[in-house]
Amino acid sequence: MDNALGQAGERRIGWAARAMPVLTALGTRFAAERPLEGLRIAACLHVTAETAVLMGALRAGGAEIALAASNPLSTQDDVAAALADYGVAVHARAGVDRETYYRHIHQALDIAPEIVLDDGCDLVNILHTERTELLDGVLGGCEETTTGVIRLRQMAAEKALRFPMVAVNDTRTKRMFDNRYGTGQSTMDGIMRATNTLLAGKTVVVAGFGYCGRGVAERARGLGARVVVTEIDPVKALDASLQGYEVRPMAGAAPEGDVFVTVTGNRDVIRGEHLVAMKDGAILANAGHFDVEIDVRALDELAQAVHRGVRPNTDEYVLADGRRLLLLAEGRLVNLTAAEGHPAAVMDMSFSAQALAVAWLARDPVRPAPGVHDVPGEVDVEVARLKLAAAGIEVDELTGEQERYLHSWRAGS
Incomplete structure (x- = not known):
């Protein structure tokens, strides 16, 4: 890799990380707990500085990662160079043609993944159409965007989806903060x-x-x-x-x-x-x-x-x-x-939910059934709580009397 390019990517990633305190904190937690030790992850995401912070958190948790781009024009080449230096197998380059784009996805799948991360469902689609020999080894995955969830739900309706996919896009924090x-x-x-x-x-x-x-x-x-x-x-x-x-x-x-x-x-x-x-x-x-x-x-x-x-x-x-x-x-x-995608502060929440969902899939002893699943509610709440804490914002807590009122059908006016 070009050393100057990689150094430029390092600077860009560092700038993004400043606005991503939740994901940075999760990376520190993952480094201590190693919940992803030895786990193979294939990802098809926009290769940007914010994605690099997610990759760093997953690597800190012990995962082996192969990354392809989810859009031929969105790859930041300096970030790709820096990620390669981090030990992530990057298969992405800005401005590639359609044939190369799909070849890169195949190269990411060559890792024989246990977890997949997708943004648009192209990687999951290829797994189910062209790389079916890998399906039995996949524990599950996460989908980041609305278009991908639409495709996944159609696959599930046709009973074609062979493993569980978590619809990260459909969390309350993602829809409110990222999508809107x-x-x-x-x-x-x-x-x-x-x-x-x-x-x-x-x-x-x-x-x-x-x-x-x-x-x-x-x-x-x-x-x-x-x-x-x-x-x-x-x-x-x-x-x-x-x-x-x-x-x-x-x-x-x-x-x-x-x-x-x-x-x-x-x-x-x-x-x-x-x-x-x-x-x-x-x-x-x-x-x-x-x-x-x-x-x-x-x-x-x-x-x-x-x-x-x-x-x-x-x-x-x-x-x-x-x-x-x-x-x-x-x-x-x-x-x-034409721009750099969502601000890093936005992706902090989306990618934190992604990281916690990966950890949930990796450690849950009961494998969810094939299909599209919501992010566990506690993950969504934890991401919001961590984001509020990082911003120095406090919220009220229910009193005991309020808790009892909300859980009783007998209390009226």
């Missing part, structure tokens, strides 16, 4: 870095009003934008409306939007019929996991000319009538490609 606040801030950061556009006064169209979409809408409104939400779920659409957002179908929003952000976990959210209705200079960004939410193939077919790299992570597509549409990050995750 992390995605909201980092998505706006990516859009602004890529375009240097002023969002105040612009119309921002947010496709999807789950936890991530809600965070994007809140941050956009906070920057002075007029926000329009598109949804397929009547309950979420009603929620958006009652929070003061305009709610329209994409066909109605397409002619008005200045900036479009897809956050749905589904494909073809912005299609050809929407692209042809957009105004000159419209910006297209995806904050969902995979590069399928914006129909880039339709955009290619509509364009008379494509100007790559008009700004970093920005490609300009010129339509037949001269209108220009700006696609960010090739339709991949804008917050991890």
